[in-house]
Amino acid sequence: MAEINDYVRDFYNSTAVKCDFICAVNDWDLTPSIKNIVSQMHPETMKRYYGSGLVIPEGIEGKRVLDIGxxxxxxxxxxxxxxxxxGSVVGMDLTPNLISEGKNREDYHRDRWGYNKKNTEFFVGNAENLSELKDQSFDIIVSNGVFCLVPNKDNAFAEAFRLLKPDGEFYLNDVYGEKPAPSDMTDDLKAWDLGLTGSQLPDEFLASSKKAGFTTPYLTCVGPVNLSEAYKARLRGRRYICAGNRIFRLGSGTNRGPASVTYKGNIQGHESEFKWDINLTFKTGESVSVDEELATILAQTRYSAFFDLADAIGSVNTLRGQNPFTYLDQIQSQGKCPPHIYTVE
Ligand SMILES: C[S@@+](CC[C@H](N)C(=O)[O-])C[C@H]1O[C@@H](n2cnc3c(N)ncnc32)[C@H](O)[C@@H]1O
Structure with a gap:
């Protein structure tokens, strides 16, 4: 296990220097205000953006956030x-060269955002053991393209759960495989470094997030991974996909029943509507019935400030835990083809 962490660290340490690997920023998922922020980022930071799709939790003013990897x-x-x-944001990563890059750009972004004091911090660490950080010390955790590289995923999910305050959200984007990698590929370390052979299957992700104590995931976005012809042949038709999900560490508050919920339009940058996941986009001022679990999330978490809730009559079934490959097939059959996020050559 430690060996895999060493290979991953070496790969990203040298990639950070060479800058020869690029991921697309998933523009099609981003609001105009987020695109505007991205356009102001330091070019050296974005030259080393290796995410599997930007995951931007909404309504986070004043919150304390951790970015794992x-x-x-x-x-x-x-x-x-x-x-x-x-608010404040802590970034941690296994790779020292990338953490140095982050530290070197703190002053630039503090000035760019017009703050007197920086509100960021960076440190080198391992997602499998974050003992540097205190229990329940973050409102929100994000992670982008990282868990697919971590050998002990149970530990990483357990650490994320431990660090979240009750009613906190883990908003993660990662790479998932459609089927287990062929046995002759499991030793291919480059395929591991690029998120293929270490990635979970969608059902494995559902099981490990549940085991750690999280709610069932809400799928927010998908983007395919492009494989070279050589990799396609070696992987014998298996597909890989980047997918975003919201999962919650619910506190022990009373679960509420199904509700009719109305979005107030008060999340900055989401004034006319708020996309919750692939199924649900809340239009400002329009009521929607949601089941017990989603009603509890909207009543107990930071989202309570953004919704009015009333009891719903009858039973309601809100979809969640959906397979990203099935969703991709569905939208592709309707002629919508999200561009690929990155290419494995
Ligand atoms: C595909 S890159 C994504 C980086 C970043 N999230 C972004 O969007 O640019 C994967 C990152 O995960 C980090 N990583 C891999 N294994 C890790 C671990 N066990 N703990 C912390 N970070 C890890 C790597 O060093 C690398 O920076």
Whole structure:
């Protein structure tokens, strides 16, 4: 296990220097205000953006956020703008060269966002053991393209759960495989470094997040991974996909029953509507019935400030835990083809 961490660290340490691997920023998922923030980022930070799709939790002003596997800090700095001067963002990563890159750009982004004091912090660490950080010390955790590289995923999910405050959200984007990798590929370390052979199957992700104590995931976005012809042949038709999910560490508050919920339009940058996941986009002022679990989330977490809730009559079934490959097939059959996030050559 330690050996895999060493290979991953070496790969990303040298990639950070060579800058020869690029991921697309998933523009098609981003609001105009987020695109505007991305356009102001330091170019050296974005040259080392290796995410599997930017995951930007909404309504986070004043919150304390952790980015697990932050790389050069692209998401850390975007979120440092969104949390404002009263919030803070901690970025941690296994790779020292990427953490140095983040530290080197803190002053630039503090000045860019017009803050007197920086609200970011970076440190080198391992997602499998974050003993540097205190229990229940974050409102929100994000992670972008990292868990697929971590050998002990149970430990990493357990650590994320431990670090979240009750009613906190883990908003993660990662790479998932459609089927287990062929047995002759499991020793291919480059395929591991690029998120293929270490990635979970969608059902494995559901099981490990549940085991750690999280709610069933809400799928927010998908983007395919492009494989070279050589990799396609070696992987014998297996597909890989980047997918975003929201999962929650619910506190022990009373579960409420199904509700009719109305979005108030008060999340900055989401004034006319708020996309919750692939199934649900809340239009401002329009009521929607949601089941017990989603009603509890909207009543107990930070989202309670953004919704009016009333009891719903009858039973309601809100979809969650959906397979990203099935969703991709569905939208592709309707002629919608999200561009690929990165290419494995
Ligand atoms: C694909 S890159 C994504 C980086 C960053 N999230 C971004 O969006 O640019 C994967 C990152 O995960 C980090 N990583 C891999 N294994 C890790 C671990 N066990 N603990 C912490 N970070 C890890 C790597 O060093 C690398 O920076």
């Amino acid at each position: 932050c790389g050069s800090g692209s998401l850390v700095f975007i979120l440092s703008k969104l949390v404002g001067p009263t």
